[in-house]
Structures are given as structure tokens and as C-alpha cells.
Amino acid sequence: MTSMKLTFAAIALIGLSACDSNSSLGGLGKDRGAPSSGGISQSNLDPASIAYFNETIGDTVLFLVDQSTLTSEATALLDRQAAWLLDNPRNSVTIEGHADEQGTREYNLALGARRAASVQNYLVSRGLTDARISTVTFGKERPLAVCSDEACWSKNRRSVTLVTGGLGS
Amino acid sequence: MKNLIKLIMIAATGMLIANAPVNAQSKPLRIEINQGVIEPMPIAAPKFVAKGNGSQEYANQITAVIVSDLAGSGLFREIPASAHISNITNFDAPVQFADWKAINAQALITGSVNVSGDNLTVQFRLFDVFAQSALGDGLQFQAGKGSWRRMAHKVADAIYARLTGETAYFDSRVVYISEEGPKNARRKRLAIMDYDGANSRFLTDDNDIVLAPRFSPNNKEIVYTSYASGSPKVYLMNVDTLKQRLLDEQPGMTFAPRFSPDGTHVVMSLTEGGNTDIYMVNLQNGGKTRLTSGTSIETAPSFSPDGQQIVFESDRGGKQQIYVMPTSGGTAKRISFGKGSYGTPVWSPRGDMIAFTKISKGRFHIGVMRVDGSNERLLTASFLDEGPTWSPNGRVIMFFRETAGASGAPAIYSVDVTGRNLKRVKTPSFGSDPAWSGLLK
Known part of the structure; x- marks a missing residue:
């Protein structure tokens, strides 16, 4: 009994199907959507209030997959945001940049930062001063919608303009 | 690390050597892990011998962690205790190689665990069953009782290293x-x-x-x-x-x-x-x-x-x-x-x-x-x-x-x-x- 060696054969790449234990549950997720305005009709909102900004003007800009360029819908919304901010000079904003879950964590942080900067640059181009705008990225850490298909992903690829200071703060 | 683990070599006992036929031709027991192991090496790891009061529970757990480490690597397969013919009741007694050969254990791990106050001593030896010889010196680890898991990982690391020729990863x-x-x-x-x-x-x-x-x-x-x-x-x-x-x-x-x-x-x-x-x-x-x-x-x-x-x-x-x-x-x-x-x-x-x-x-x-x-x-x-x-x-x-x-x-x-x-x-x-x-x- 001298041969103590186990013998092995070279193994080609092991079938990946063995690892495919997670079938997609896409579509089952309930879309939470944006927070509702709680039944307050917009006519009751002070146009200088943050609630007015969030609900009537809109705080969220959406992006295409892996993109930070602004769509025409996005620039139209940002034009209204910029106008409001020029009318309400005591307010500052923080732009949050977000990504959907279809990317790696650190890349998505960088992508969220790019989206936030894209919004910031546009607002500056509309006359806002840099000093009033800060940015933060959340990458894929804070999804708004939680299903795993495009219906949710499209809502998560977003920037959110958070107004601080001034009236209603 | 706060808990230092002391390592001592145990001199090979004369008994073991005397009972082992010299077989200069045999290559050391070795599992090659380069290509991925299809057939894990069968090993026997009878429960480590408990020495002294309060040692039994530690002996049981330490043996279980060592087996879990080695089997978990995918390179080794434990032969369950129910199949064992021999019992190891004395860490220093000669090993009945025929009994381990009969169940096709290629490697045998024996050990002892001794609790004294807050201190724990773990000893182990590794044997090539078919060559009827020890693989390397026995080792002894000493540390506080709280480090029992790390000591088990250290034993498993040493065994993995001797059987693969590579450093291991269990104490991490x-x-x-x-x-x-x-x-x-x-x-x-x-x-x-x-x-x-x-x-x-x-x-x-x-x-x-x-x-x-x-x-x-x-x-x-x-x-x-x-x-x-x-x-x-x-x-x-x-x-x-x-x-x-x-x-x-x-x-x-x-x-x-x-x-x-x-x-x-x-x-x-x-x-x-x-x-x-x-x-x-x-x-x-x-x-x-x-x-x-x-x-x-x-x-x-x-x-x-x-x-x-x-x-x-x-x-x-x-x-x-x-x-x-x-x-x-x-x-x-x-x-x-x-x-x-x-x-x-x-x-x-x-x-x-x-x-x-x-x-x-x-x-x-x-x-x-x-x-x-x-x-x-x-x-x-x-x-x-x-x-x-x-x-x-x-x-x-x-x-x-x-x-x-x-x-x-x-x-x-x-x-x-x-x-x-x-x-x-x-x-x-x-x-x-x-x-x-x-x-x-």
C-alpha cells in the first residue's frame, strides 16, 4: 500500500446551472411609489412651502439605465425647480443621487454622484449659485420601489431634490 | 489578538515509531488541490480524548469544529464515528492501523483536550494510515478556554497544510x-x-x-x-x-x-x-x-x-x-x-x-x-x-x-x-x- 495519492481529473468550468438557485421573483413586488401627499389638495399649499415644492413642482428626476444625462422631461422639471428656488432664495437644496440594483455597490455610488452632479450643474446653469446646492450619493442603498424589474428600477434611477431652510422648514 | 495561543511540538513517542513499518518508498500522503478535488480524501477524526474534569464538552466541540473545517473545505470526507472499529481512549497509546485501514481512512487524526482552570491544552497527531506512520510531529496548543474555537481552527489549519502542502485559512x-x-x-x-x-x-x-x-x-x-x-x-x-x-x-x-x-x-x-x-x-x-x-x-x-x-x-x-x-x-x-x-x-x-x-x-x-x-x-x-x-x-x-x-x-x-x-x-x-x-x- 504505497500509493497514497488521490487522483484527480482536471475539471472544466463547473456547470453554472448548479448555482442558479434564485429564480427571479420580478413582478411580485408591490410598488410603493412615491409618498402620497396625504390628501392635501395643492390649492391649500403655500407656494413658498417645501411641501409645495415636493408635491406640486416635483422633487424627483428619473434617469435611463447607467446614464446621468438629463432627459427633456428632466430638464423641464428642473426648470420649474430652478424658478422656484430663485423665488425662494432663503432655501438651500441637497441633491440625492440614486441608482437601481442592477450594478455593483461602489460603481453605483459613483453613478449616483454623477446623477446628482448632473442635476446640480443644470440648476447652476439656470442661475442658482453653487453654494446653495450640495450633493450626496446613495448608490443602490435606498431604493424607492422594491420589486426587481424595470417597473421599479425605472423609479429608482433618480435624483431627489431635498429643500432645506426658508419657509416651512 | 488578545488571546495568544501557545504552540509546542510534541516529541514523537518511541512507541509509535516502533510500531510503524519503515516504508521508504512511500510518498507522503498528499492531496493535490490545483485542479479541484473530485474525490475528497477519507479521514477519521475520532473524538479527542478528554483529560481531566470538565474537558469532555471541549473535546467534543473541538473535534466537531476540526471536522467541520476539513470537510467544509471540500477536500476531505469524514468517516463517521459509527463506522469506526477502534476507539482512541489514550492519546499516547499505539495506533491500531489495521482498524483504520479496514474502514479505508487514509488519514487519522488523534487528539487530546485538557482543561486546567481557565487554561485549555489541545494536542493532536496526524497519521498516514496506509503507510502506518505519523505525518509530522504532534503539536500542542495552549490558550485560555475562551479560545477553544481558534485552537480547533489551528489544529485544522495544521492538518490541511500537511495534507495539501499549502497554508490553510481556517483560523481567520x-x-x-x-x-x-x-x-x-x-x-x-x-x-x-x-x-x-x-x-x-x-x-x-x-x-x-x-x-x-x-x-x-x-x-x-x-x-x-x-x-x-x-x-x-x-x-x-x-x-x-x-x-x-x-x-x-x-x-x-x-x-x-x-x-x-x-x-x-x-x-x-x-x-x-x-x-x-x-x-x-x-x-x-x-x-x-x-x-x-x-x-x-x-x-x-x-x-x-x-x-x-x-x-x-x-x-x-x-x-x-x-x-x-x-x-x-x-x-x-x-x-x-x-x-x-x-x-x-x-x-x-x-x-x-x-x-x-x-x-x-x-x-x-x-x-x-x-x-x-x-x-x-x-x-x-x-x-x-x-x-x-x-x-x-x-x-x-x-x-x-x-x-x-x-x-x-x-x-x-x-x-x-x-x-x-x-x-x-x-x-x-x-x-x-x-x-x-x-x-x-
Whole structure:
């Protein structure tokens, strides 16, 4: 009994199907959507209030997959945001940049930062001063919608303009 | 480490040698792990002999952990005690090799456990059953009772090393992110555990989002990203004292930190004006050097073990791909060329491979390639596999796998670099972003 060696054969790449234990549950997720305005009709909102900004003007800009360029819908919304901010000079904003879950964590942080900067640059181009705008990225850490298909992903690829200071703060 | 484990060689006893026929022709018992093991080596590890009062429970648990380590590697198969013919009741008595040969045990592990006050002594010997000889000297470990698991891992490490000819990875830790709560409001905490998921404990509370920790080369510190200040910033923490400090006080978001192999620098991403580049921070003087430039995203840097090069990901070519550059910065060479996107490259501690996350056709894979980008092999596939980290010996990769859907959540897995032996590492709650330490001292 001298041969103590186990013998092995070279193994080609092991079938990946063995690892495919997670079938997609896409579509089952309930879309939470944006927070509702709680039944307050917009006519009751002070146009200088943050609630007015969030609900009537809109705080969220959406992006295409892996993109930070602004769509025409996005620039139209940002034009209204910029106008409001020029009318309400005591307010500052923080732009949050977000990504959907279809990317790696650190890349998505960088992508969220790019989206936030894209919004910031546009607002500056509309006359806002840099000093009033800060940015933060959340990458894929804070999804708004939680299903795993495009219906949710499209809502998560977003920037959110958070107004601080001034009236209603 | 606070608990020092003392190591002593046990002189081989005359009895053992006298009973072993000399067989100069036999090669040492050895399992070759290069190609992936199809047939695990059958081993017998009868319960270690308990010496003294209060030793039995430790003996049982220590034996169980040793077996769990060895069998869990996929390289060894335990022959259950119910099949054993011999009992080991005296650690120093001659081994009845015929009884172990009869059940086809190729290797036999015997041991003893002795509790004396707060101290624990573990001895073991390893035998080549068919050659009827000891494999190396017996070893004795001594430490406080609280270190019983580490002592078991040390025994398993020694056995793995003797039977494979390579260093092992069992006496090691993993720092990771423990996650709880719904997908849109996850609460994340830094946590640290043994490599096998035991002894998990938190390093932070769940007030702030924390991400992607990494060990320092001496395993005493970690770098990680926290939202404690409201935006992502890299922090340094001592794992024992939990003291932490902001790495870079200047403006800008910082993330994706990794230590240099000599522990003197941290390389990380810094984002300013929406542009993310890689910087090197000198831990002694706080000095910061920019290594990449341009409007593309550069992140997820990882040093080569010799400290000469950095592998990282960039979308400078349009999509996330993997590049290698000198540690001083300068010209980078792209090494990933397959279809899809490549991110999170991590250099193997052996220096020979890069592990990465690949995104292709809506699926995520953990894969490895040579450092020149050749020989790409995908080891896993799922809805979302991400963030590989290497075992100290470069044979196993840990990563996290997130399930899809509203109730989707991450868990930590490990897989051999051959693609075999995929298994979940049990954590008390959801787990992500694992980072493996080196072997503990």
C-alpha cells in the first residue's frame, strides 16, 4: 500500500446551472411609489412651502439605465425647480443621487454622484449659485420601489431634490 | 489578538515509531488541490480524548469544529464515528492501523483536550494510515478556554497544510455588513465573525449606513465607508478598541477603501463635482495623491500582493471594465475584454489571479482571471452575486448573493476557486460585503 495519492481529473468550468438557485421573483413586488401627499389638495399649499415644492413642482428626476444625462422631461422639471428656488432664495437644496440594483455597490455610488452632479450643474446653469446646492450619493442603498424589474428600477434611477431652510422648514 | 495561543511540538513517542513499518518508498500522503478535488480524501477524526474534569464538552466541540473545517473545505470526507472499529481512549497509546485501514481512512487524526482552570491544552497527531506512520510531529496548543474555537481552527489549519502542502485559512475572520429590515429601509451594521460564521459580533450600531469594510494586513484595523456625516466617507476602525476616525477630512465623498499590503497607505475613491477618481492616502502623514484623472468613474481599487500595482474598475471605455496600473498611477492597461461589465476586482493573495463581479445579460457572476486578463472563468451565476474576497491562501472566494424581488435580501456564500463547493456562510441576519482577513497569528 504505497500509493497514497488521490487522483484527480482536471475539471472544466463547473456547470453554472448548479448555482442558479434564485429564480427571479420580478413582478411580485408591490410598488410603493412615491409618498402620497396625504390628501392635501395643492390649492391649500403655500407656494413658498417645501411641501409645495415636493408635491406640486416635483422633487424627483428619473434617469435611463447607467446614464446621468438629463432627459427633456428632466430638464423641464428642473426648470420649474430652478424658478422656484430663485423665488425662494432663503432655501438651500441637497441633491440625492440614486441608482437601481442592477450594478455593483461602489460603481453605483459613483453613478449616483454623477446623477446628482448632473442635476446640480443644470440648476447652476439656470442661475442658482453653487453654494446653495450640495450633493450626496446613495448608490443602490435606498431604493424607492422594491420589486426587481424595470417597473421599479425605472423609479429608482433618480435624483431627489431635498429643500432645506426658508419657509416651512 | 488578545488571546495568544501557545504552540509546542510534541516529541514523537518511541512507541509509535516502533510500531510503524519503515516504508521508504512511500510518498507522503498528499492531496493535490490545483485542479479541484473530485474525490475528497477519507479521514477519521475520532473524538479527542478528554483529560481531566470538565474537558469532555471541549473535546467534543473541538473535534466537531476540526471536522467541520476539513470537510467544509471540500477536500476531505469524514468517516463517521459509527463506522469506526477502534476507539482512541489514550492519546499516547499505539495506533491500531489495521482498524483504520479496514474502514479505508487514509488519514487519522488523534487528539487530546485538557482543561486546567481557565487554561485549555489541545494536542493532536496526524497519521498516514496506509503507510502506518505519523505525518509530522504532534503539536500542542495552549490558550485560555475562551479560545477553544481558534485552537480547533489551528489544529485544522495544521492538518490541511500537511495534507495539501499549502497554508490553510481556517483560523481567520471575516468582516462584513449585517443587514436587517425592509429593502427600502435597510439597517446596516459593521460586524465581524470567524470565517465559518461563528462568533459574529457587531462593531457599529445601525444609525448610519455602513458599506464594504476591509482588513488591514495585520488584521487589527478595518477601513470602511459610513454615512455618519450624512454622506459617504471612509473611516478607519480598530477592531479591538472600536475607536474610529475619519480618514480624510477634506470635502468630497470617499468610498471603496483598501489597505496597501504594507499597511502604510489606503487607496480609495474620491468624488468631487460628480467625478470619481482613485487616490492614495498616506496613513502616517495624511497626504493624498491622485492616481487617476478624467471624467470617467474609477473605483474599487485593489493592490497586488507585492504592492507594485493596483487593479481597479473604470468606465473610461464606455462600460465598467477592469484595468491595472502602477501604484504610482500612470498608464493603465485594460485586462477585461469579455461581453458585459466587469467590476470589484480583487487581487489574489497568491498574486496569480484577479477575482471580479461580472454583469452580463442581466445576470451577475463571480469570476476569476489571470492578472493579464486571460483564462477568464465564471464560478457562480445568479440574480445578483457581488463583491468577491479571497481566503488567506487564495483557494476560496467569499462573496454575497442577493435574491430578487420585494423581499430580496443578501446572504454570504463561499466557493472554491475551481467553482466547486458553493455554500452559504451562516450569519445571524442578512449579510453582505464580506472581506476576509489574513491568517490570524
